[in-house]
Amino acid sequence: MDINFIIAAIMTVVGISTPILLAGLGELVVEKAGVLNLGVEGMMLLGAIAGFAVTVYTGSPWLGVVGAGVAGALGGMFFGLFVLGLNSNQVATGLALTIFGTGLSSLIGLSFVGRIVAPFSSIFPPELARDPLLKVIFGYSPIVYFALIMVAVVAWFLKSTRAGLILRAVGENDLSAHSIGYSVVGVRFLAIAFGGAMAGIGGAYFSMVITPMWAERMTAGRGWIALALVVFAGWRSGRLAVGAYFFGLLMALELYAKAAGFSILPSQFWAAMPYLMTVVVLALISMRDRAGSNAPACLGRPFIPAT
Amino acid sequence: MRPTHLGPIYRGLQLDAKVNARLSLFGITKRFPGVLANDNVSFEVKPGAIHALLGENGAGKSTLVKMIYGIMQPDGGEIRWNGERMTVSNPKAARKLGIGMVFQHFSLFEALTVLENIALGMDAKIPARDLENRIRQVMTQYGLMLDPHRIVSTLSVGERQRIEIVRALLLNPKLLIMDEPTSVLTPQEVEQLFVVLRKLAAEGCSILYISHKLHEIKALCETATILRGGKLVDTCDPRTETSRSMAEKMIGGGLKDIKKVDGRTFGAERLVVRGLNVPKDGHFGVALKDISFSVRAGEIFGIAGVAGNGQNPLLLALSGEEIVAEGSAIAVDGEAMGQLAAKKRRLKGMASVPEERNGHAAVPDFTLAENTVLTARDRLGMVNGGLINEGKARTYAGEVIAAFAVKAQGPRSLAGSLSGGNLQKFIMGREILQKPSVLVVSQPTWGVDAGAAAAIHQSLVDLAAAGSAIVVISQDLDELLSLSDTLAVINEGRLSRPMAVKDADIEQIGLLMGGIHGDPTAEVGHLSEELAHAHQA
Known part of the structure; x- marks a missing residue:
């Protein structure tokens, strides 16, 4: 195994992990506020098509990423309107958001099929980004660095800021937070919007970086892996990053197995691997810790204040 | 300035012109679908008084204090604070006035630390280190010992209540509302709590003490307002009443004793x-x-x-x-x-x-x-x-x-x-x-x-x-x-x-509830000393 292969492999894993890392970070914040949003996949697809469309019209991938974030956030706010404003069931509404996002992105995407967008130019000098060795550090899309910075930002926000403390309090005991005088609905709405924006940017990574073209349902269920990742990480952002790269490794195995003509197991098996691992990991975690003691206590429960 | 729609209870109320009441309620009424939770309730709390609010479950005590603390708004009547009419629109406004409340069901966050819990309850933004110093100061002053960095889920119920009390005391309240504070405490913890409350009252803080435990009210309070079915039925001095007479006012009828045959023998x-x-x-x-x-x-x-x-x-x-x-x-x-x-x-x-x-x-x-x-x-x-x-x-x-x-x-x-x-x-x-x-x-x-x-x-x-x-x-x-x-x-x-x-022996039961195992006689003495020490502090 030569050094070039290892560098290529690392770059594949980091790239393929970035969308689930972004979406997972967003969902982590949402769940810490006590809301379970199963619409991650839908918001990712909305972000994917919005990012692509904005880039096509403006020619600027930077604006495209902003557009993806806005679209994802709008999808999340739509979800928030139902679960917070009308106290609808979070699981059912989240599933509906996924179906809605899949459908709407396909509809809008019809007119973009076959078009190609300009990729991001590197934010580092080309000598660094194209250097055969140093590109393992400098050779990625700006979204990859954004995701890594966000890991630290989310960890710092939740642990050290007052706003983060309030957000955790809302997820831990909504009625108490309400009785102290915090706006439970307001905090949750903002968290959901943030989660949507992160999922949207994660989705845009598919349409703007991995394959700079639009295809229906191109996120291929990665939103569900992001959801499992949050549980896997025990609602901690550092562990979420480790988990995301672990799942990225599994997903990369499929590509390499296919490319190497690895025929002991059919390629479908490798493709199914991350999803199988999701099930196995979740089962192992629930066996180890029956109560799921790290989970925010109010996760998934509607907030109904006593009058 | 007296509202004219007020009922006979208001007319019977003695207003002391010399000592202004800290809190006065006039004809407070609150209606829920199908129930009149508070019906024309009027009373006042003087500075430095420990005032009991007595009543059965569903008598309307909690509803009444929730209106004082701004969680709910009354449908009728008015609240005066130091003689001035005011609306308490939310708990934040209540705390700003100097009203603190310790809830029956603690509004604590189990997964967070003591310090984080208290920080959440503070309206002003205080740096964590300053807050910790102030917390330690209040704790020593009132003998409420707690480690600010413990996670709440590892604390006993009595310790959790101390967090709530410290949180309220940090705001230098002029009125402290205690909603059924002793329902989950051991007898010794109740004694310690009373020491803190008496000390607070001596410093001029009024205390509104909600309970249905009559012997506690007799031991602690100088005035009791009794509610039944949302109405104020009596105001009395618990020190001169018997537990039985207050209980009968509370339930509005004769109290039935359990009929137990004496000297029963048990079978196999x-x-x-x-x-x-x-x-x-x-x-x-x-x-x-x-x-x-x-x-x-x-x-x-x-x-x-x-x-x-x-x-x-x-x-x-x-x-x-x-x-x-x-x-x-x-x-x-x-x-x-x-x-x-x-x-x-x-x-x-x-x-x-x-x-x-x-x-x-x-x-x-x-x-x-x-x-x-x-x-x-x-x-x-x-x-x-x-x-x-x-x-x-x-x-x-x-x-x-x-x-x-x-x-x-x-x-x-x-x-x-x-x-x-x-x-x-x-x-x-x-x-x-x-x-x-x-x-x-x-x-x-x-x-x-x-x-x-x-x-x-x-x-x-x-x-x-x-x-x-x-x-x-x-x-x-x-x-x-x-x-x-x-x-x-x-x-x-x-x-x-x-x-x-x-x-x-009630004291021994209390010690057992507090977690003293083994040979009780040896450890009882030790803990009594500790309690006595805490009382002096």
């Missing part, structure tokens, strides 16, 4: 628990360790203890919801029950009533008749060949309703439509009329009005007199002292040695 041992061990369930669970006791025919066995010390796992192990590894650890009339499921245990005469009425003891969306099928089907033959005999179920539900004076439309009314007290009477009746050999009940009168509580107590005494063995698990020590023949204390999953109630 019916329930024997020997070396019962249950591993802990989940992260925050409590394991049961080597629990042993026996209950004879005709005996009521009380299990006291502060909530969360293993009462729930014990009830589940006794009811059969949790199967016990050692089958012979639980035996009824000599027959091992530990390995049997709840259904089999019921058939063999071992019945139980859990603490939670809705969703555990009864299905709220089922009719009363359907609810009887759930626990009485085998013993009373309500199911034949897989089909429910509805007639039989309805007849039995009717019998329970009649025998226990349950206020319900009939066997077809939904369990969820009954008030707490009536549903509890029905659930108890459902088990008692099956004439179980052993009955295990948890919190039989939790959140139940005094009339229903008396009826439930009497029915347990009668069942024991008929030869059943009864276990009552309760946090209400007064209830256990008046009801049971024998008493043991559960603490951290261990059960103390049983003692006869007639020669039980």
